Amino acid sequence: MKEDHRSGCPINLTLEILGDRWSLIIIRDMMFGNRRHFRELLTQSEEGIASNILADRLKRLLEKGLITRADDPSHKQKAVYSLTDMAIGLVPLFAHMGAWGRRHLPVSEELSIRAELLEEGGPALWEAFMAELRAIHLGAPRPARSVFGELRAAYEAVLARQQARQPA
Amino acid sequence: MKEDHRSGCPINLTLEILGDRWSLIIIRDMMFGNRRHFRELLTQSEEGIASNILADRLKRLLEKGLITRADDPSHKQKAVYSLTDMAIGLVPLFAHMGAWGRRHLPVSEELSIRAELLEEGGPALWEAFMAELRAIHLGAPRPARSVFGELRAAYEAVLARQQARQPA
DNA sequence: GCAAACCAGTTGCACAATGAAAGCGGTTGA
DNA sequence: TCAACCGCTTTCATTGTGCAACTGGTTTGC
Numbered sequence: 001m002k003e004d005h006r007s008g009c010p011i012n013l014t015l016e017i018l019g020d021r022w023s024l025i026i027i028r029d030m031m032f033g034n035r036r037h038f039r040e041l042l043t044q045s046e047e048g049i050a051s052n053i054l055a056d057r058l059k060r061l062l063e064k065g066l067i068t069r070a071d072d073p074s075h076k077q078k079a080v081y082s083l084t085d086m087a088i089g090l091v092p093l094f095a096h097m098g099a100w101g102r103r104h105l106p107v108s109e110e111l112s113i114r115a116e117l118l119e120e121g122g123p124a125l126w127e128a129f130m131a132e133l134r135a136i137h138l139g140a141p142r143p144a145r146s147v148f149g150e151l152r153a154a155y156e157a158v159l160a161r162q163q164a165r166q167p168a
Numbered sequence: 169m170k171e172d173h174r175s176g177c178p179i180n181l182t183l184e185i186l187g188d189r190w191s192l193i194i195i196r197d198m199m200f201g202n203r204r205h206f207r208e209l210l211t212q213s214e215e216g217i218a219s220n221i222l223a224d225r226l227k228r229l230l231e232k233g234l235i236t237r238a239d240d241p242s243h244k245q246k247a248v249y250s251l252t253d254m255a256i257g258l259v260p261l262f263a264h265m266g267a268w269g270r271r272h273l274p275v276s277e278e279l280s281i282r283a284e285l286l287e288e289g290g291p292a293l294w295e296a297f298m299a300e301l302r303a304i305h306l307g308a309p310r311p312a313r314s315v316f317g318e319l320r321a322a323y324e325a326v327l328a329r330q331q332a333r334q335p336a
Numbered sequence: 337g338c339a340a341a342c343c344a345g346t347t348g349c350a351c352a353a354t355g356a357a358a359g360c361g362g363t364t365g366a
Numbered sequence: 367t368c369a370a371c372c373g374c375t376t377t378c379a380t381t382g383t384g385c386a387a388c389t390g391g392t393t394t395g396c
Contacts, residue, residue: 006215008276010269010283011196011262017273021187021383028179038344047174050384055345065272077343077392086272093264094179100261101178104233104254105185108176115178189354206373218355223374245363245372 017064022049022057027066027087028094031133032114032151036080037072046111061087082137091126091133095119110158114151121147185232190217190225195234195255196262199301200282200319204248205240214279229255250305259294259301263287278326282319289315 006012018024025047029035035044042054058081061067066087072078098115101107107115118125129147134140136148174180186192193215197203203212210222226249229235234255240246266283269275275283286293297315302308304316 005274007279008274009196009214009279010266010273010275012193012215013273013275014265014269015189015192019187019189019192021183024183024187025180028177039342042344046177047180050386051345052347052385053383056382058345075343075393077390079344089268089271093261093268096261096264097182098178100257101182103257105178105181106173106176107178107181111175111177207371210373218357219374220356220376221354224353226374243364243372247373 017066020057022053023061024090024094024097025049026054026057026061027083027090030067030081030083031087031091031094032148034136034148036082037078038081041081083133085134085138088130088133088137091130092123095126110155110162113154113158117151117154185234188225190221191229192258192262192265193217194222194225194229195251195258198235198249198251199255199259199262200316202304202316204250205246206249209249251301253302253306256298256301256305259298260291263294278323278330281322281326285319285322 005016025045026041026049029041029045033044035041038054038058041058042049042051058067058069062069066084068082068084070080070082072080095115095118098112099119102112102115102119118129125147128143128145131140131143132146132148135142173184193213194209194217197209197213201212203209206222206226209226210217210219226235226237230237234252236250236252238248238250240248263283263286266280267287270280270283270287286297293315296311296313299308299311300314300316303310
C-alpha cells in the first residue's frame, strides 16, 4: 500500500508512471490502433515489444489505474484490455509529443500522418477523439463524429499512395 | 553516425530520447529552476539524482541536441548548460504533463502551483515563456513580460503561506 | 475426434542500466 | 596556505531489459 515518491512534483509523478520506453507505446497502440488483446499488442507493434516486458507493463498500468482488464465473453482465455478515463486524458499529451517529434526528429511519412492531423485539429479534435474513446473503452454513448475513422483513413490513404508510387 | 530506431513513429522517436526517469527532470530544472551548472542540477534537485546518472544524461542530451555546453568565463572549470530551441519547444508538453499529473496523481501544493498557472495561462502564456527562455538561453532579446518571474513568485508565495501556517 | 493453431502469459539466462558512495585532479576565495 | 568547490569518474551491488523457449489450456479446421 505504501508507495514513496521521489517528490510531489506533477512532472515527476507523471514520469514515475510513464517515464520508460514502453508504457506510452502500449497506450498509443490501444488508443490509436485499437489493440485490445495481449497478442495484438505483442505482434502488431511496430517496435517489437518482448512478451515478458508487455506482461510486466500491463500489470503496472493496471495497478496505476490507466487500463482495466476483462474476460472476453467470446473466448474463454482471451482478455480484453481497456483504457480508463485517466489514460484517455493523455490524448493532448500524445498530440504534443507527436507534434514535437514531427518537428525535430526523423519521422516516417506514414507513421506521422496521424500526428499531423492531431496537431492541425487542435483541442476541438482532441475532445472529439476523447469522447469517441470513452465510447469504445468505457461504454459511453458513441458520438456522431469518428476521429478514429478519420485517422485510420488518412493513414491508409498514405499507405495506398506509397504503394502506387512504388509497387511491391 | 548510424543510428537505428525502433520505428519512425513520432511518439516512439520522442520516447527514445526522453523516455526515461531523468531526462525530463533535468530539462525541467533547467527550464523552470534556471539551474545551469552541474552542481546546481546535482544538489538542488528535489528528486536527488546521482552524479553519474546526471553526467550520463547531460552527455546524451548534448548529443541529441537538446542542450549545449559552454565554459563559464567567470570560473575556469565551471560549465554552463543551456537549452536549445528544440528543448524550449517542450514547454507545451510540460504544461500538459503537469496538468495531467495534477489531475490524476498525489501532487504537493507547492510543487504544483507552477503547473496550475501554466495550465490556466494556456498557449499564450506558453509562448511568452518560450520567448523568455530564448532570451535566457539563446541570447534573444528579452521580452517585457517575465513568466519565469511570475512562476517563481507564485511558488514563493505558496511557500511563505505554508510557513506562516506552520512555522518551523 | 484429433491435430494444429492460438491464447495469455512465465521461465531462464545474459547483458545493460541504475544508483549509492567514494574519489579525482584542478580552481577559487579567504 | 588551505578549505571549499568544480565537473565529473570509478567501483560495485542491485535492478531492469530483452531474447528465446516453454506452459497449460482453448478453439478451429478437417
